[in-house]
Structures are given as C-alpha cells and as structure tokens.
Amino acid sequence: MTLFQRTAVALLWAMCRGFALLPHFVRHRIFGNLIYLLLCYVLRYRLKVMMTNLRNSFPDKSDEELQTICRGAYRNLSEQIINMLSQSGVSDEELQRRMVFPNPEPAIKAVENQNAVFMTAHYGPWESGSVVSLAFKDHTFVAVYHELGSIVFDELFKRIRQHTNVKLVSMTRLMRHFIDNKDKRTMILGLISDQNPTIRPNFHWHKFLHQWTAFYNGAEILALKYGLPVYYFSPRRVREGYYEGHFTCIYDGKEPVEANEIMERYVRMLEEDINLHPEMWMWTHRRWKHTPPAEIREQKI
Numbered sequence: 077m078t079l080f081q082r083t084a085v086a087l088l089w090a091m092c093r094g095f096a097l098l099p100h101f102v103r104h105r106i107f108g109n110l111i112y113l114l115l116c117y118v119l120r121y122r123l124k125v126m127m128t129n130l131r132n133s134f135p136d137k138s139d140e141e142l143q144t145i146c147r148g149a150y151r152n153l154s155e156q157i158i159n160m161l162s163q164s165g166v167s168d169e170e171l172q173r174r175m176v177f178p179n180p181e182p183a184i185k186a187v188e189n190q191n192a193v194f195m196t197a198h199y200g201p202w203e204s205g206s207v208v209s210l211a212f213k214d215h216t217f218v219a220v221y222h223e224l225g226s227i228v229f230d231e232l233f234k235r236i237r238q239h240t241n242v243k244l245v246s247m248t249r250l251m252r253h254f255i256d257n258k259d260k261r262t263m264i265l266g267l268i269s270d271q272n273p274t275i276r277p278n279f280h281w282h283k284f285l286h287q288w289t290a291f292y293n294g295a296e297i298l299a300l301k302y303g304l305p306v307y308y309f310s311p312r313r314v315r316e317g318y319y320e321g322h323f324t325c326i327y328d329g330k331e332p333v334e335a336n337e338i339m340e341r342y343v344r345m346l347e348e349d350i351n352l353h354p355e356m357w358m359w360t361h362r363r364w365k366h367t368p369p370a371e372i373r374e375q376k377i
Contacts, residue, residue: 077227077228077231081227081228081231084228085228085231085232085235088228088229088232089164089232089235092161092164092165092232092236093164093165095107095161095162095164096161096162096163096164096165096166100317103158103161103162103317104155104158104316104317105316107158108154108155108158108316109154111154111157111158112150112151112154115150115153115154116147116150121150121153121360122360123146125359125360125361125362126146126149126359126360127142127146129359129363129364130142130145130146130354130359132285132286132287132364133285133286133287133350133354134285134286134354135286145354145355145359146359147355148354148355149354149355149356149357149358149359149360151355152200152355152356152358153358153360155316155317156200156201156202156203156358158317159174159201159203159204159317160203160236161236162174162317163203163204163236163237163239164235164236165235168210168239168240171204171207171210171239172207172210173318174204174207174317174318174319175201175204175207175311175318175319175320175321176318176319176320176321177208177211177320177321177322177323178320178322179322180211180212180321180323182323183212183307183323183325184211184212186305186325186328187212187215187262187264187305187307188214189214189262190262190304190305190329191215191254191258191262191263191264191265191302191304192215192262192263192264192265192304192305192306192307192329193264193265193267193295193298193299193304193305193306193307194208194264194265194266194267194306194307194308194309194323195267195269195295195306195307195308195309195326195342196266196267196268196269196308196309196310196311197268197269197270197346197349197357198268198270198271198357198358198361199270199310199311199346199349199350199356199357199358200311200312200313200319200356201311201319202268202358203236203237204311204319205219205266205268205309205311206219206237206239206242206266207239207321208264208266208309208321209239209240209241209242209264210239210240210241211321212264213241214262215241215261215262215263215264216241216242216243216261216262216263216264217241217242217243217263217264217266218243218245218250218253218254218263218264218265218266219237219242219243219244219245219266220245220246220247220250220265220266220267220268221233221234221237221244221245221246221247222246222247222271223246223247223248243263250265250294251294251298254298254302258302265295265298265304266309267292267294267295269291269292269294269295269339269342270291270346270363271292271361272290272361272362272363272364272365272366273290273291273292273293275290275366280293280335280336280339281368281372282336282339282340282343283343283377284343284346284347285347285350286377287364287377288368288372288373288375288377289343289363289364290366290368291339291342291343293336293339295338295339295342296336296338296339299327299329299338300333300338303329303330304329305325305327305328305329306325306326306327306329306338306342307323307324307325307326308323308324308325308326308341308342308345308346309321309322309323310322310323310324310345310349313353313356324345326338326341326342326345327341
C-alpha cells in the first residue's frame, strides 16, 4: 500500500475503534436509528430490488405484509452495520457477551481433532460469525471473505474482522490454503454460502423461496473430498446487538450421500430460518440475477 492508503486505513480504523467504545445505547439507539431512517426513508436503499425479491419469495403475502418485512429488513441491515463497527478491536470477553452459544459441546466434541466446515448465510449478524473461534479454541477459524475492490476498505474490513484464533482467507485462496495447512493445526472453514455464484454449465439448481436458485457448492466439494463434517450455523436475535448461536450437523463426514445432498440440506435449513424471521435475511442483494436453463425453468417448483 502507498503512504496515503496506509494513512487512510489508520484514520478509518481509529474512527471505527472510537465508535466501538461508545455506550451501547449511543451506538444502537441513536446511530442505529439514524442509519435506519437514512436507508429506509431517505436513500430507499435498493428498495426495488428488495421488494422484487420479497414478492417472488412470498407470493402469498399481501403488500402490507411485504412492506412490514421490508422495514424489518432495513432495521436488521442497520443493526448489522452497527454490529460490524462495534466489534472493532473489542475484547474477546465483550464479543462473547454479544454472541453466546447455549449448547456448543456436541459440536465441539464431534469435530475434535479434525477439520470441519461451518456454513452460514447473510442472516442476522453475519459479520459476527467469526466469534465461533472463541468457542472452538482448539481450531483455527478460517473466515472466508470476498476481496473488496478498494485496497483501503479491504484492509479496514480485515482489521475489523480479525479476532483471536481467526485467519482471514479470500475465497480465491481457500482451496490452496486448506491443502497447504490441513495437516497442521485443525481448522474450521467458515463459509457464507448464500451468495450469488458465477454460473457454470453443470451447476445444480435448488428450489429456494419459490425460485430456482444456484448456490456456491465449495463446502460440499471440500467435505466430500476430504471427509469433513459440515455444520449449519444459525443465529437467533435476543435483543439489539446480542445473539445466540446454534450449530446443526448437516453431514458427519462419513455418511454416504448423493451429489448435491449436503447443499440441499443447507438450503432447507436456511429457508426454514428465513420463513420464521424473513426480516433477518439481507434482501438487498441481487440474489436471483441469473436465469436457470430452460429445462430447469420448465420444472414445477
């Protein structure tokens, strides 16, 4: 990085660090409400995208119900922006207060002395998922992320996401990193798997929220090739800024499964979470910008 870029990162980091030290009430009630009003009523941030996604995903809901979910989704997005900034350089103890794991012991025991894959989504506090590293202390938590186009903001976000026992690895380097380190200290690969992938001719399409949908299948490829257990990480909101994290086994690393079965189980668990609390998912991303092949579209959902 250039001197200017390093200076910009240092200044932005200082601002984020200062924000994280503000009282909870100031961060969430004052700044959180301001961000919500800005996104929802001033900028109307990606409103058309959000409403199109909601109408297609919940065809049986009325416009009034969809509007309520839309406002809730803006609330959630505002809260996650605050959550992300609020974890800048704070202590492990504080992070563990904000994300608790009521019953992690079965999952900890199941992945003892072996590598594993944890799958989650842009649902609830997705930026806080790396706090899992504080529960699985015998593993290095590999937080997989997409590099940003701006060097300054890419470096800033890496600093914000860095915690004890966390290794940040870009999506493009994941396979190489795993192969090079799989026989060293055990790893948990943390994958946010609901992003819109680059479509390939042989991609499998899943029925998801009344639409044919493609998902990144890197978790399944790694799990089947190396016999890795796969867990679904599901957060539950307790109150603003505070959550519970739950682990559900998708695949034990040994069970014979059909192709795409691991991903299908993940999709069903994510869909169940979204149907229970639709406002918790990030509806603003262009999740369905790719059109499936004609033979897929002709099948009944």
